[in-house]
Amino acid sequence: MPQIFRRTFIAGLATLALGGMATAQTAAPTDTSIVVASTTSTQDSGLFDHLLPIFTAKTGIAVKVVAQGTGQALDTGRRGDADVVFVHAKAAEEKFLGEGFSKVRKPVMYNDFVLIGPKADPAGVAGTKDIAAALGAIVAKKAPFVSRGDRSGTHMAELALWKTAGVDLEKARGEWYREIGQGMGAALNTASAMNAYVLADRGTWLNFKNRGDLRISVEGDKRLFNQYGVMVVNPDKFPHVKAKEAQIFVDWLTGPDGQKAIADYKIGGEQLFFPNADQPGA
Numbered sequence: 001m002p003q004i005f006r007r008t009f010i011a012g013l014a015t016l017a018l019g020g021m022a023t024a025q026t027a028a029p030t031d032t033s034i035v036v037a038s039t040t041s042t043q044d045s046g047l048f049d050h051l052l053p054i055f056t057a058k059t060g061i062a063v064k065v066v067a068q069g070t071g072q073a074l075d076t077g078r079r080g081d082a083d084v085v086f087v088h089a090k091a092a093e094e095k096f097l098g099e100g101f102s103k104v105r106k107p108v109m110y111n112d113f114v115l116i117g118p119k120a121d122p123a124g125v126a127g128t129k130d131i132a133a134a135l136g137a138i139v140a141k142k143a144p145f146v147s148r149g150d151r152s153g154t155h156m157a158e159l160a161l162w163k164t165a166g167v168d169l170e171k172a173r174g175e176w177y178r179e180i181g182q183g184m185g186a187a188l189n190t191a192s193a194m195n196a197y198v199l200a201d202r203g204t205w206l207n208f209k210n211r212g213d214l215r216i217s218v219e220g221d222k223r224l225f226n227q228y229g230v231m232v233v234n235p236d237k238f239p240h241v242k243a244k245e246a247q248i249f250v251d252w253l254t255g256p257d258g259q260k261a262i263a264d265y266k267i268g269g270e271q272l273f274f275p276n277a278d279q280p281g282a
Helices: 003-027 040-044 047-059 070-078 090-098 131-141 153-164 184-194 202-207 243-254 256-264
Strands: 033-039 062-068 084-087 102-118 145-147 177-179 197-201 214-218 225-233
Touching (some): 033 040, 033 070, 040 047, 040 062, 040 184, 040 202, 047 062, 062 070, 070 084, 084 090, 084 243, 090 102, 090 225, 102 131, 102 256, 131 153, 145 184, 184 197, 184 202, 184 214, 225 243, 243 256
Parallel strands (some): 033 062, 145 177, 145 197
Antiparallel strands (some): 084 225, 102 197, 102 214, 102 225
């Protein structure tokens, strides 16, 4: 090939290659997704199925949820494997904040815990409002009780309630007390199969289909209050965290649109979560 034609040929190939690279760069999709480590209660209640399509339609940001117990979700944040944590155990959240894994915790919403039990009610607690007295009766009767046993917010609340009831769980536990190390839906399924008592968040209970002979036994005690908070994982510790998109999610969740979407989520006309992002100290 004459030298002049060879140079022209190579120059043409280079132009084509550069053009192809430019086209490839233009066509490459932008990753506008974030990972939210959250609780099985927000997942099992159906809340995310309601919220996330609204958020994504508004912002174009997709959300991938890792549903775990609160303790595990916070540990996911500690490893930098999530952009946001959305959980419900305030003391554990404040510890996460104090360790520098987030810079700001924002309240989002609340609901309450309920003690679920079999219609036969072997502990004789159905219809009462004193959760400490009810737990004491369960221990006294050795009535079957299912614990999540998974370091979740619900599990932490359960352990605190046993202490409130004056029960030394390590001494009192026996065949009547079954820890399963799983999420809220699994705990309710196990309780249904065993005709056992179980502490549940109201949202998951309302969305739970396999109730069998279970019903709400105890509700309305102020000690059953259940607050949720949200935090962006600190990008100073983990530079790969998508802090901008994560903050957009948090701002939407705690802003007017997100708070309205939370309030609008109902099952059978009953509201599952109550927004309170503007409540100081929540």
